[in-house]
Amino acid sequence: MSATRHLQILALLLLLGGGAALQLRNMLVPATFGEIGTYRAAALGTNAAHPLTFPSDARCLKCHEDVQEERVESLHTVVRCVHCHGFGAEHITQATAVEVDSSVTIASAQDWDHHFPTKVDLFITYDRATCLACHQATVGMPDSFLQINVAEHLEDQGAEDVEDVNVCFECHTGHSPGL
Amino acid sequence: MDAAEFIYPNDPHVAWSIMIVLYPYITGLVAGAFVVSSLYHVFDQQVLKPVARLALVTALCFCMFATLPLLLHLHHPERAFNIMITPNATSAMAGFGFIYSFYMLLLVIEVWLVFRPDIVERVNTNHGIRRWVYLVLSLGVPRITEQSLKIDRRLIRILAVVGIPAACVLHGYVGFLFGAVKANPWWSTALMPVIFLISAVLSGIAVLLALYVFICWRHQVAPEIECLRTLVRYLWIALITAFSLEALELIHMGYEAGSEWHILRTLLTEKLAVSYVLVQVIVGSLVPLVLLSVAVIAKPSRRMTVWIACIAAVLILVQVFAMRWNVVIGGQLFSKSFRGFVEYRISWFGREGILAAAVVLMLPFIALYGANRVLPISTADDH
Amino acid sequence: MVEPSDELKISKDRSECDGCDTQCACNATHDLSPPDTNLTTGPEISNDADRRNFLKQATTITLGALSLTVLPWSRDNDDGKNVGGGSATPIVYGFLVDTEKCIGAGKCLTACRVENDVPEGYSRTWVERYIHYKDGRVEVDRVPESGYHAAGLVDIDSELIDRSYFVPKLCNHCEDAPCNQVCPVHASFTSPEGVELIDTDSCIGCAYCVQACPYGVRFVNPNTNSADKCTWCYHRITQNEKPACVEACPVDARVFGRLDDPESELNRRLAKVPHHVLREHLGTHPKLHYIGLSGEVN
Numbered sequence: 001m002s003a004t005r006h007l008q009i010l011a012l013l014l015l016l017g018g019g020a021a022l023q024l025r026n027m028l029v030p031a032t033f034g035e036i037g038t039y040r041a042a043a044l045g046t047n048a049a050h051p052l053t054f055p056s057d058a059r060c061l062k063c064h065e066d067v068q069e070e071r072v073e074s075l076h077t078v079v080r081c082v083h084c085h086g087f088g089a090e091h092i093t094q095a096t097a098v099e100v101d102s103s104v105t106i107a108s109a110q111d112w113d114h115h116f117p118t119k120v121d122l123f124i125t126y127d128r129a130t131c132l133a134c135h136q137a138t139v140g141m142p143d144s145f146l147q148i149n150v151a152e153h154l155e156d157q158g159a160e161d162v163e164d165v166n167v168c169f170e171c172h173t174g175h176s177p178g179l
Numbered sequence: 180m181d182a183a184e185f186i187y188p189n190d191p192h193v194a195w196s197i198m199i200v201l202y203p204y205i206t207g208l209v210a211g212a213f214v215v216s217s218l219y220h221v222f223d224q225q226v227l228k229p230v231a232r233l234a235l236v237t238a239l240c241f242c243m244f245a246t247l248p249l250l251l252h253l254h255h256p257e258r259a260f261n262i263m264i265t266p267n268a269t270s271a272m273a274g275f276g277f278i279y280s281f282y283m284l285l286l287v288i289e290v291w292l293v294f295r296p297d298i299v300e301r302v303n304t305n306h307g308i309r310r311w312v313y314l315v316l317s318l319g320v321p322r323i324t325e326q327s328l329k330i331d332r333r334l335i336r337i338l339a340v341v342g343i344p345a346a347c348v349l350h351g352y353v354g355f356l357f358g359a360v361k362a363n364p365w366w367s368t369a370l371m372p373v374i375f376l377i378s379a380v381l382s383g384i385a386v387l388l389a390l391y392v393f394i395c396w397r398h399q400v401a402p403e404i405e406c407l408r409t410l411v412r413y414l415w416i417a418l419i420t421a422f423s424l425e426a427l428e429l430i431h432m433g434y435e436a437g438s439e440w441h442i443l444r445t446l447l448t449e450k451l452a453v454s455y456v457l458v459q460v461i462v463g464s465l466v467p468l469v470l471l472s473v474a475v476i477a478k479p480s481r482r483m484t485v486w487i488a489c490i491a492a493v494l495i496l497v498q499v500f501a502m503r504w505n506v507v508i509g510g511q512l513f514s515k516s517f518r519g520f521v522e523y524r525i526s527w528f529g530r531e532g533i534l535a536a537a538v539v540l541m542l543p544f545i546a547l548y549g550a551n552r553v554l555p556i557s558t559a560d561d562h
Numbered sequence: 563m564v565e566p567s568d569e570l571k572i573s574k575d576r577s578e579c580d581g582c583d584t585q586c587a588c589n590a591t592h593d594l595s596p597p598d599t600n601l602t603t604g605p606e607i608s609n610d611a612d613r614r615n616f617l618k619q620a621t622t623i624t625l626g627a628l629s630l631t632v633l634p635w636s637r638d639n640d641d642g643k644n645v646g647g648g649s650a651t652p653i654v655y656g657f658l659v660d661t662e663k664c665i666g667a668g669k670c671l672t673a674c675r676v677e678n679d680v681p682e683g684y685s686r687t688w689v690e691r692y693i694h695y696k697d698g699r700v701e702v703d704r705v706p707e708s709g710y711h712a713a714g715l716v717d718i719d720s721e722l723i724d725r726s727y728f729v730p731k732l733c734n735h736c737e738d739a740p741c742n743q744v745c746p747v748h749a750s751f752t753s754p755e756g757v758e759l760i761d762t763d764s765c766i767g768c769a770y771c772v773q774a775c776p777y778g779v780r781f782v783n784p785n786t787n788s789a790d791k792c793t794w795c796y797h798r799i800t801q802n803e804k805p806a807c808v809e810a811c812p813v814d815a816r817v818f819g820r821l822d823d824p825e826s827e828l829n830r831r832l833a834k835v836p837h838h839v840l841r842e843h844l845g846t847h848p849k850l851h852y853i854g855l856s857g858e859v860n
Contacts, residue, residue: 249768
């Protein structure tokens with residue numbers, strides 16, 4: 001009986017265990033790992049597959065092309081539809097459904113009113129909050145940006161009802177605000 | 180600076196919890212205990228013979244549970260093995276799987292070799308299932324010869340030699356894991372691995388001292404006074420080194436007073452006033468420093484030495500825990516904006532709660548108790 | 563496992579790319595002009611790549627020696643880098659924030675949250691406001707997601723203020739990203755377009771990347787239990803759409819585009835004025851650039 005018998009068995013166990021571990025590890029390497037870089041290439045697809053929620057103006061203008069004409073020359077050409085009207089996710093879903101089946105009805109803008117400021121659906125359309133979300137004079141804004149101090153502005157312009165939420169639209173339109 | 184507080188929006192969620200405090204604490208105890216066992220096996224410190232086996236098995240018992248806090252912390256524990264399947268060579272954390280496995284294997288083999296004579300003896304003196312258990316433990320070779328013992332002893336010595344750098348890597352890398360985070364001025368220092376390593380040795384000696392005295396008390400035997408005195412001396416040296424390094428780091432940070440010093444100063448003096456200033460520095464370092472100095476220099480009576488050693492060891496164990504806490508949690512209490520602080524709220528229950536942490540800390544001791552039932556670990560049995 | 567021959571093939575495909583499959587995601591860029599050699603980022607990339615390769619090899623050897631195993635794909639790694647960010651057709655996206663334009667309306671914040679399902683209490687992007695008072699104090703706060711007006715916050719007396727400005731924050735998509743460096747499982751990685759992404763199916767949720775990011779843009783998403791952060795809306799840019807926050811900005815304070823295309827709006831705006839990156843001293847080489855960045859901002 002060799003004096004190193006127990007060590008031989010130990011070495012055998014280590015060898016078997018190590019081999020099994022290596023084999024196991026090689027089997028467990030994810031499918032697309034290392035195909036492009038040192039990562040799972042399929043993760044690129046997973047990241048790219050996330051649904052697009054934020055609607056581009058193009059989607060809106062498919063139906064509301066008249067708006068583009070209104071604002072093309074105005075200071076609001078850079079303003080996107082969603083800035084004032086919200087994501088309109090539900091609205092777009094309804095509009096898309098109409099394209100396929102004309103019997104579907106689209107909820108009118110008024111139905112969405114007072115949801116302001118919901119995150120994914122239409123905002124109220126005629127409310128000074130829509131304008132002031134950007135134009136309310138706030139510390140931090142660059143001087144070049146058109147800032148409104150509402151009280152002063154309304155007084156200067158001789159507005160009749162300074163509490164009226166629709167007051168901005170007596171002089172301005174959202175799509176072509178003018179000055 | 181008189182600025183109002185401002186924190187980044189994601190910073191209130193303290194990402195590393197008490198489990199990440201426990202993890203370096205436990206691996207530190209492993210590394211420290213192993214170093215003591217190596218002092219006996221490699222450097223032939225015969226005076227440490229009474230605690231040599233205890234040290235080795237303590238290291239093994241703590242090492243067994245070193246991964247538990249990490250698994251409790253991981254948000255995807257079921258993917259834990261990814262760190263060995265697709266490891267990132269530039270990540271200190273990816274090194275963990277390999278370093279830990281290697282070290283655990285080394286510990287198991289060394290413990291097995293040390294206890295092989297006892298295992299073999301028990302194969303021959305037991306019957307039925309117990310005999311089978313010991314037979315499996317002996318790997319089916321229940322025989323000992325003079326020559327095999329000689330080979331085993333040489334192998335133990337080799338493993339103990341290899342184990343010292345392995346233990347240093349195991350724990351030094353934990354320090355590196357924090358020290359190499361340039362985003363965090365409280366962590367980012369090259370001293371971090373060294374500080375972690377020395378405090379690991381410190382905590383390892385302390386836990387052995389406490390365990391040894393406790394076991395002797397349980398068995399109603401007097402601890403070997405020379406062994407105790409040696410441990411006290413090592414503890415004293417480790418404490419002085421650890422404390423000096425930690426002080427050096429802090430003084431250096433404060434003297435350089437870089438752009439983030441203002442937030443660190445507030446962190447230490449206000450947010451960590453209790454856990455750093457009181458627990459880590461005063462109660463955990465200065466008090467034991469005085470106690471151990473008395474024990475080493477004045478050579479008090481046997482009874483007195485035991486008391487001093489015990490109190491100092493317990494205080495040091497608290498201190499090292501506080502140090503881990505102050506590094507891990509403290510480093511997350513300020514926002515990366517460096518303009519404000521966040522709060523770490525710990526719950527009692529849940530995966531990362533206080534109860535879970537207590538269980539994690541208890542398990543190695545329970546394992547040690549269990550191991551002691553199977554094999555003769557506590558030296559009191561030797562007498 | 564990728565054989566060397568496959569590697570070559572991929573590189574070749576890339577150089578002849580005329581819109582390949584979605585996985586390599588270069589379809590977003592094949593319509594753009596070929597890269598210019600006089601790029602500001604060009605030489606840096608190759609130097610950094612060399613240094614990274616050396617470091618990676620050094621670490622791999624060290625780890626390999628320690629771990630009984632040599633990582634079989636460590637060599638693929640370096641070649642893989644070249645496929646996207648290296649020699650053949652470097653695609654380098656960049657991002658520009660113009661702090662002189664931002665009005666703090668917060669439109670980008672809602673856009674990002676909705677677009678990317680960002681859970682409440684966490685943010686992939688935010689906008690800071692710095693207020694320099696006349697008495698020397700600097701105060702910082704964060705733009706509410708509904709904007710200051712809807713949040714009903716009382717405005718600060720502008721008489722007390724020297725100057726004030728907004729600073730939008732998002733992922734910097736660093737060239738030398740600390741998050742990638744520390745991720746133990748390659749779940750944080752750089753896409754071929756140089757976008758820092760997260761593989762939520764591999765992430766173990768250790769949060770080391772959260773600690774390593776100097777900019778605080780990372781968090782562990784409580785819904786997926788994986789790391790999460792701004793991807794520059796990878797799903798949009800691979801379909802030739804702008805990131806949601808860019809689309810949402812009413813004043814063009816956020817610009818996304820190719821850094822390696824001298825004709826891109828990004829480069830045209832960067833060319834005119836001094837610009838900086840955040841925490842330059844940390845050597846992360848962000849691809850997020852700022853115009854009008856004040857020294858107070860970190």
